[in-house]
Amino acid sequence: MIEITTPEVSWIAILPELVLALGAVGVLLVEVQWKPATRVLGAISAITLVIAIFFTFLQWAQAGDALEVGGLDELVAFSGMIVMDGFAVFGRFVLLVMAGLGLLAGWRLVERLNRRGAEAIALVLLATTGFSIMVASNNLVMMFLGLEIGSISLYILAGLTEEKTKADEAAMKYFLLGSFASAIFIYGVALLYAGTGQLEILAIRQFFTEFIVTRPAVILIGLALIIVGLGFKVSAAPFHSWAPDVYQGAPSGVVGYMAAMAKIAGFLAMARILLTAVPQLDDSWLPVIAGISALSMLVGSTIALVQSDVRRLLAYSGVAHAGFILTGIVGGATTGMLFYVTVYAIQLIGAFAVVAVVSGPSSSGSSIDEYRGLARRSPALGAAFAVLLLGMAGLPLTSGFVAKFGVFSEAWANGYGWLVIVALLASVISFAFYLRVIVAMYMDETEEEGIVVSLAARWVLTIAVAGTVLAGILPAPLIDLAADAFSL
Amino acid sequence: MAETILFVLMAIGALVGAVAIVAARNPVYSAMGLLGTLFSVAVLYVLQLAHLVAAVQVIVYAGAVLTLFLFVIMLIGVDKSEDWDEKLPYQRAFVGGLGGVIVLFAGALTVFGNFDWVPAATNTIPEATNGTIQAIAELLFTDWVLAFEATALLLTIAAAGAIGLAHHRREQA
Numbered sequence: 001m002i003e004i005t006t007p008e009v010s011w012i013a014i015l016p017e018l019v020l021a022l023g024a025v026g027v028l029l030v031e032v033q034w035k036p037a038t039r040v041l042g043a044i045s046a047i048t049l050v051i052a053i054f055f056t057f058l059q060w061a062q063a064g065d066a067l068e069v070g071g072l073d074e075l076v077a078f079s080g081m082i083v084m085d086g087f088a089v090f091g092r093f094v095l096l097v098m099a100g101l102g103l104l105a106g107w108r109l110v111e112r113l114n115r116r117g118a119e120a121i122a123l124v125l126l127a128t129t130g131f132s133i134m135v136a137s138n139n140l141v142m143m144f145l146g147l148e149i150g151s152i153s154l155y156i157l158a159g160l161t162e163e164k165t166k167a168d169e170a171a172m173k174y175f176l177l178g179s180f181a182s183a184i185f186i187y188g189v190a191l192l193y194a195g196t197g198q199l200e201i202l203a204i205r206q207f208f209t210e211f212i213v214t215r216p217a218v219i220l221i222g223l224a225l226i227i228v229g230l231g232f233k234v235s236a237a238p239f240h241s242w243a244p245d246v247y248q249g250a251p252s253g254v255v256g257y258m259a260a261m262a263k264i265a266g267f268l269a270m271a272r273i274l275l276t277a278v279p280q281l282d283d284s285w286l287p288v289i290a291g292i293s294a295l296s297m298l299v300g301s302t303i304a305l306v307q308s309d310v311r312r313l314l315a316y317s318g319v320a321h322a323g324f325i326l327t328g329i330v331g332g333a334t335t336g337m338l339f340y341v342t343v344y345a346i347q348l349i350g351a352f353a354v355v356a357v358v359s360g361p362s363s364s365g366s367s368i369d370e371y372r373g374l375a376r377r378s379p380a381l382g383a384a385f386a387v388l389l390l391g392m393a394g395l396p397l398t399s400g401f402v403a404k405f406g407v408f409s410e411a412w413a414n415g416y417g418w419l420v421i422v423a424l425l426a427s428v429i430s431f432a433f434y435l436r437v438i439v440a441m442y443m444d445e446t447e448e449e450g451i452v453v454s455l456a457a458r459w460v461l462t463i464a465v466a467g468t469v470l471a472g473i474l475p476a477p478l479i480d481l482a483a484d485a486f487s488l
Numbered sequence: 489m490a491e492t493i494l495f496v497l498m499a500i501g502a503l504v505g506a507v508a509i510v511a512a513r514n515p516v517y518s519a520m521g522l523l524g525t526l527f528s529v530a531v532l533y534v535l536q537l538a539h540l541v542a543a544v545q546v547i548v549y550a551g552a553v554l555t556l557f558l559f560v561i562m563l564i565g566v567d568k569s570e571d572w573d574e575k576l577p578y579q580r581a582f583v584g585g586l587g588g589v590i591v592l593f594a595g596a597l598t599v600f601g602n603f604d605w606v607p608a609a610t611n612t613i614p615e616a617t618n619g620t621i622q623a624i625a626e627l628l629f630t631d632w633v634l635a636f637e638a639t640a641l642l643l644t645i646a647a648a649g650a651i652g653l654a655h656h657r658r659e660q661a
Binding site: 126139 | 635638639645646649651
């Protein structure tokens with residue numbers, strides 16, 4: 001018999017994930033036992049999300065206290081698996097809010113799926129759990145587990161439609177390419193472990209402060225593979241080729257959620273690894289990230305110019321946005337990046353909520369022709385879409401402008417002037433394709449009748465538009481929050 | 489000495505199996521090649537004193553995973569001809585060259601005994617207790633308990649996903 005000393009368990013560090021997982025299982029069990037109306041399941045998931053968000057407030061307060069009065073060590077929980085620093089709590093909070101918005105935006109899809117709606121809701125909650133673990137993990141294996149829990153849920157969500165449609169193809173593509181990316185990521189983790197002997201992110205940083213590595217080849221190859229794996233998840237060029245097909249094929253009710261979650265978690269994980277674990281190696285990775293960033297911006301914004309499908313357009317604009325967000329990491333600070341990721345996620349979910357209204361929640365593909373004269377069919381819907389698109393383009397007085405200004409100035413301050421110039425160029429190009437959609441909505445005639453916007457979609461659009469405008473006019477509170485989101 | 493001989497035999501076995509997986513035209517032979525590789529690697533684990541990992545390797549991979557592979561192969565049909573066109577030019581040459589470089593690199597490392605490339609690696613023999621069930625259980629239920637529990641979520645996802653994707657699906661309208 002060996003004596004096992006039970007480890008200290010700090011429940012507060014995982015309470016949001018615990019609540020989410022219980023909520024997901026709860027939804028499945030309630031569905032099996034009582035077969036309630038979909039509304040009941042929606043209420044359960046809403047309560048779950050609210051409780052989880054409440055716990056992130058508690059965590060935020062505790063993290064703030066620890067920063068002020070000391071005791072930062074207490075923020076590392078479960079033998080170094082999970083951290084509860086401001087960065088993780090901020091990420092969790094954003095993920096949870098986006099999960100709520102995503103569920104609202106996809107609500108009509110959930111209703112259409114009938115009895116399988118419960119699975120859709122549970123998968124959304126489980127994906128949120130996974131990505132939440134990912135942004136809070138201090139251990140690369142834990143991060144991989146979170147990544148897989150989140151990604152596998154998303155692969156399935158991409159194929160959840162009531163009929164056999166193009167969504168199957170999208171789900172299969174996403175699954176195969178995503179699995180490759182995950183495998184590349186875990187291979188990178190293995191090499192990083194071989195090189196440093198550590199899996200914990202804080203311990204890896206410690207390793208680099210204590211030792212000077214004379215032959216870092218294995219470590220650098222590992223790091224490169226990690227960047228490739230995460231670059232795929234956030235659809236940065238040249239790892240973006242899956243995004244247009246998946247965005248186009250997957251049911252429009254979930255695309256916004258899918259894209260937003262993968263981007264938030266992917267960028268936060270990348271920032272944690274690069275900026276917290278291996279800041280000493282920045283001579284090696286900064287040029288690489290800057291290159292990926294420049295390529296993403298140029299490829300994304302130029303190919304988006306010639307797209308005739310609104311979803312592919314949004315996918316390529318997402319590639320460009322991945323490049324913009326990466327300039328924040330090149331800047332070496334997380335404030336601008338956190339702000340950008342937050343406001344972009346809201347815009348993305350809002351934009352795909354519009355797509356879901358226009359082309360139906362389980363449709364695949366939305367030609368730009370469907371949007372001609374949309375502003376006449378439903379002035380409010382057209383205006384909301386226009387505001388969201390202009391926000392993505394970065395028009396002053398929208399959140400997109402503040403976000404771009406934030407990350408660009410960080411990159412400029414870090415000596416990457418050329419990257420900022422490329423970014424400005426790409427921003428100008430991006431106005432062209434966003435305006436193309438807006439012109440089609442406002443200038444073109446249409447014979448189509450008015451369009452009915454469901455209550456849930458109205459809520460999502462109201463919140464998304466309000467967020468985009470408010471964060472553009474009064475960005476200070478959100479910027480302060482992002483600045484307080486310290487990383488251990 | 490016996491260890492070295494066993495290592496060389498099993499290493500050759502693993503490599504032959506691996507080549508057979510990609511070279512065999514009949515998928516059943518590929519699966520058998522995989523079986524050979526998995527068994528050889530299991531023996532290599534035993535040589536590293538990782539007995540539990542070796543046992544898990546045989547039970548999970550050679551037992552469960554490979555059986556699943558064979559099931560799928562049989563369900564699809566062994567005799568179906570496959571499309572052998574290779575879309576990427578020079579893909580064989582490229583992979584072969586890359587593999588060669590890696591083998592040379594690893595060989596050079598071993599010959600020259602230079603472990604600076606992988607600072608964390610040691611060439612000391614691990615303690616005999618490291619691979620035992622108790623040692624692994626202790627780690628799994630203390631330091632790694634959260635990771636252990638998180639994998640449970642994956643099973644939930646698999647169940648929910650299988651039902652969601654397969655159940656009550658209407659054919660294309």
